[in-house]
Amino acid sequence: MTAMVEISELRKTYQSGFEALKGVSLEIREGEILALLGPNGAGKTTLISAICGISVPSSGTIRVGGYDTITDYRAARKLIGLVPQEINLEPFQKVIDAVRFSRGLFGCKRDDVYVERILRQLSLWDKRDAKIMELSGGMKRRVLIAKALSHEPRVLFLDEPTAGVDVELRRDMWDIVAKLKADGVTIILTTHYIEEAEAIADRIGVINKGELLLVEEKTALMTRMGRKELVVELQEPVESLPEALSGYDLDLIEEGRALRYTYDTSADRTGITKLLSDISATGLVLRDIRTRQSSLEEIFVGLLQENAA
Amino acid sequence: MNFQAVKSIYYFEMARFFRTLLQSFVSPVISTSLYFIVFGTAIGSRIDQIEGVSYGAFIVPGLIMLTVMTQGISNASFGIYFPKFIGTIYEQLSAPVNFLEIVLGYAGAAATKALFIGLVILGTSAFFVDLSIQHPWAMAGFLILTCVSFALFGFIIGIWAKNFEQLQLIPLLVVTPLVFLGGSFYSVSMLPPIWQKITLFNPVVYLVSGFRWSFFGTADVPVGLSLLAIAGFCALCMVVVWIIFRTGWRLRS
Ligand SMILES: Nc1ncnc2c1ncn2[C@@H]1O[C@H](COP(=O)(O)OP(=O)(O)OP(=O)(O)O)[C@@H](O)[C@H]1O
Ligand SMILES: [Mg+2]
Numbered sequence: 001m002t003a004m005v006e007i008s009e010l011r012k013t014y015q016s017g018f019e020a021l022k023g024v025s026l027e028i029r030e031g032e033i034l035a036l037l038g039p040n041g042a043g044k045t046t047l048i049s050a051i052c053g054i055s056v057p058s059s060g061t062i063r064v065g066g067y068d069t070i071t072d073y074r075a076a077r078k079l080i081g082l083v084p085q086e087i088n089l090e091p092f093q094k095v096i097d098a099v100r101f102s103r104g105l106f107g108c109k110r111d112d113v114y115v116e117r118i119l120r121q122l123s124l125w126d127k128r129d130a131k132i133m134e135l136s137g138g139m140k141r142r143v144l145i146a147k148a149l150s151h152e153p154r155v156l157f158l159d160e161p162t163a164g165v166d167v168e169l170r171r172d173m174w175d176i177v178a179k180l181k182a183d184g185v186t187i188i189l190t191t192h193y194i195e196e197a198e199a200i201a202d203r204i205g206v207i208n209k210g211e212l213l214l215v216e217e218k219t220a221l222m223t224r225m226g227r228k229e230l231v232v233e234l235q236e237p238v239e240s241l242p243e244a245l246s247g248y249d250l251d252l253i254e255e256g257r258a259l260r261y262t263y264d265t266s267a268d269r270t271g272i273t274k275l276l277s278d279i280s281a282t283g284l285v286l287r288d289i290r291t292r293q294s295s296l297e298e299i300f301v302g303l304l305q306e307n308a309a
Numbered sequence: 310m311n312f313q314a315v316k317s318i319y320y321f322e323m324a325r326f327f328r329t330l331l332q333s334f335v336s337p338v339i340s341t342s343l344y345f346i347v348f349g350t351a352i353g354s355r356i357d358q359i360e361g362v363s364y365g366a367f368i369v370p371g372l373i374m375l376t377v378m379t380q381g382i383s384n385a386s387f388g389i390y391f392p393k394f395i396g397t398i399y400e401q402l403s404a405p406v407n408f409l410e411i412v413l414g415y416a417g418a419a420a421t422k423a424l425f426i427g428l429v430i431l432g433t434s435a436f437f438v439d440l441s442i443q444h445p446w447a448m449a450g451f452l453i454l455t456c457v458s459f460a461l462f463g464f465i466i467g468i469w470a471k472n473f474e475q476l477q478l479i480p481l482l483v484v485t486p487l488v489f490l491g492g493s494f495y496s497v498s499m500l501p502p503i504w505q506k507i508t509l510f511n512p513v514v515y516l517v518s519g520f521r522w523s524f525f526g527t528a529d530v531p532v533g534l535s536l537l538a539i540a541g542f543c544a545l546c547m548v549v550v551w552i553i554f555r556t557g558w559r560l561r562s
Contacts, residue, residue: 052403056561074311074405082403088396092328097321104317105404147400 004030004155004186005051010060012046012210020046022210023060028155028188033181034215035197036190037300038207044190045085047207048157052082064155078106081153083144085160085190091133095124095143098132099150106151118146121176138169145176156180158189162196174200194297206300208307218296223265225299229292230261230272235285242282248275265293314406318414319421322388326422333422334429337376341430344372345437348494359496360527365438370521371493372434377427377452378459378488378513382480385419385463390470393560402561408554412464419460420453427452440524447532448523454539455516461546468559487513497529512538 005028012021020043028034036044049055051062053073062069067076089098099115119125122142127135132143141161148156158177162170177187177200191197197204198218205215216224237256248271251260259279263270279286326333345365353364360367389411392398401411434440442448470476491513497505508514509530519535522528528535553559 054399054402054561056557077403077405080403082399084396084399086396088399090392090395090397092325093321097324101317101321102400102404104313104320105400105406107311107313107405109313 002030003027004065005188006061006063007047007051008061010047010050010062011058012043012050012055013058020210021050021057024207024210024212026205026212026215028186029203030186031181031184032202033177033187033189033200034203034205035201035218036188036205036207037192037194037197038190039304042207043210044207045159046210048082048159048188048190052080052157053077074107078151079154081148081151081156083141083148083156083158083161085163087137087140087144089132089140089143091131093132094129095119095132095135095146096128098143099146102147103150108151114152115150118149121179122146123172138165141165141169149180153185155186155188158187160190160192162191162193170196194295194300198296204296206303208304213303213307221299222293222296225294225302227262227294227298228265228270229294230263230275231290231292232259232261232276232279232286233288233290234258235287238284242284244282245275245278248278311404311406311410314404315410315413315417318401318411319418322384322415322418323421325388326384326418326425333426337426337429338433340376341372341433342437344368345434349437359499360525362525362527363438366440367496367521367525368494369431369434369438369440370524371491371517373427373430373452374455374513374517374520375488375493376430377423377455378484378516379480380426381419381423381456381459382463382466382484384422385416385460386467386470386476386480387463388415388419389464389467390476393467394473398560408550412461412550412554415467416457416460416464419463420456423456423460424453427456442524443526444523448520451516451520451523451535451539454543455520458539458543458546461543461550465546465549465553468553471559487511492517492529512542515539 005026007024007026010021010024011019013019024043024047036047038044046055050057051064051069053069053076056070064076065079067073067079069076093101096115096119099118100110103110103115116125119128122145124139124142124146127139132140135143145158145161162173165173174196177189180187189196189201201218203215204218204221206213214221231253233254234257238252239256241250241252241259245259249262251262252258253260261272261275263272348368349365353368356364358364358367392401431440466476466479470478490508491511492508493513497508497514497518500508515530515535515538518529519532519539522532522535
């Protein structure tokens with residue numbers, strides 16, 4: 001796959017002297033969904049603003065679709081749609097006018113058929129003649145998306161699109177993102193909901209304190225970093241771990257009713273077969289067995305702790 | 310050149326104007342009428358003629374200039390300041406447009422509105438006094454140049470302003486005094502000699518004088534100087550706008 005966005009050695013120092021990006025390099029592939037995770041103030045919005053032309057990088061280069069965002073800004077920006085983190089809309093404007101305005105601003109001829117399609121896709125068609133101030137928060141967010149899509153962008157930046165959005169709308173949002181991906185649009189989204197990244201992203205990037213800690217395939221990340229747990233439920237509770245099992249990384253949980261074994265999925269041998277036969281050798285009777293994969297959230301928290309250390 | 314973008318911004322700004330068309334139309338009509346009642350009738354009845362023109366007619370060009378300048382400034386400064394204030398400016402900043410296109414859209418719309426209001430005042434005046442325009446082309450030229458220059462000036466103020474107070478500051482503290490002291494309602498020749506000299510440092514004098522010349526053929530300063538002054542001011546604003554564009558001042562962090 002070719003790179004849609006190429007960022008190299010990007011630094012951003014704000015006028016206050018604060019360095020919000022400390023040399024970020026990143027390639028975003030055409031047609032992928034990249035989720036950027038990171039705590040508040042990590043630099044996610046700063047990174048997006050620099051790519052979209054809202055702020056000027058202190059150093060480094062950014063290319064979108066092969067076009068430099070400074071020297072070839074017109075060509076680069078025409079490819080980009082941006083849904084900002086804050087809901088910034090003209091309160092007195094009608095929904096449909098807002099979308100038409102954005103389209104024109106990006107140099108596209110008026111196209112009522114296309115605008116209707118977008119508004120329908122976002123369930124805004126019935127509200128097309130409503131003033132923006134008459135909409136609910138979730139609808140306003142959809143208007144932002146409609147505006148961002150008004151000029152048929154090839155790259156879409158979604159800065160926390162699901163912050164403060166109810167479960168249903170969040171699902172809708174994921175569907176919209178999936179449809180856009182099917183149309184070949186490259187999508188970069190930031191989120192604090194790790195299950196969101198887990199659900200829709202192809203790759204995951206983690207930013208902390210202006211540095212990109214990693215970018216990796218979601219599945220690879222989860223297997224590489226993933227710890228798995230095997231929980232063995234016992235028929236009868238036990239007071240303490242039997243001597244014979246002291247060689248394993250075992251915890252007694254649920255008031256002695258279960259044993260928890262933690263292992264690395266990427267290790268050659270997980271040791272499960274031997275563990276189970278050793279358990280039965282001690283005479284313990286098994287009631288049930290379950291396994292659990294550690295979530296991206298745990299991986300993420302672990303990474304940040306490592307970074308802080 | 311992204312003409313679609315210029316058109317979009319221009320239409321958007323004009324839409325705001327048309328939404329409040331009644332206000333846009335009624336308020337200049339009322340204020341003009343008030344000026345005529347107060348200055349034209351009450352005071353004017355005690356002043357005979359100035360340079361062969363009845364006082365009521367004499368103040369018409371000044372009145373139009375006064376309104377056109379303040380309207381051009383307030384429309385353009387508000388037009389660009391408001392998106393900055395509510396944050397929608399992100400869209401203009403991330404769009405494939407350059408500063409010239411943004412200026413054309415905002416200042417163009419502001420100049421159009423000012424021109425419209427100027428014409429409304431001209432029309433209203435015709436109800437109160439007998440008007441004849443000796444140099445209609447020059448009149449149109451002065452009027453349009455003034456609309457454009459002050460819209461540009463307002464645009465600069467809107468970019469510069471960090472809050473609503475600053476937005477009001479320059480029009481209130483600088484422009485209004487200059488306009489009132491700029492011979493809108495009197496002829497400079499009516500002043501004591503020392504003030505006649507001081508007044509010549511007021512750029513508005515040249516605009517009002519030139520504009521009045523296009524109506525009545527008489528002027529306080531040579532008309533060529535007036536034209537030079539307004540063209541110079543327009544050019545100055547353009548240069549400042551261009552510098553702002555080069556540096557991204559107060560727009561891009
Ligand atoms: N205009 C600015 N001037 C000075 N510092 C800024 C400015 N904008 C952001 N910062 C600082 O830069 C850092 C990164 O901010 P940024 O908005 O990129 O974070 P973020 O990752 O988007 O956080 P969040 O999850 O809260 O949205 C923060 O420490 C912030 O205080
Ligand atoms: Mg942010």
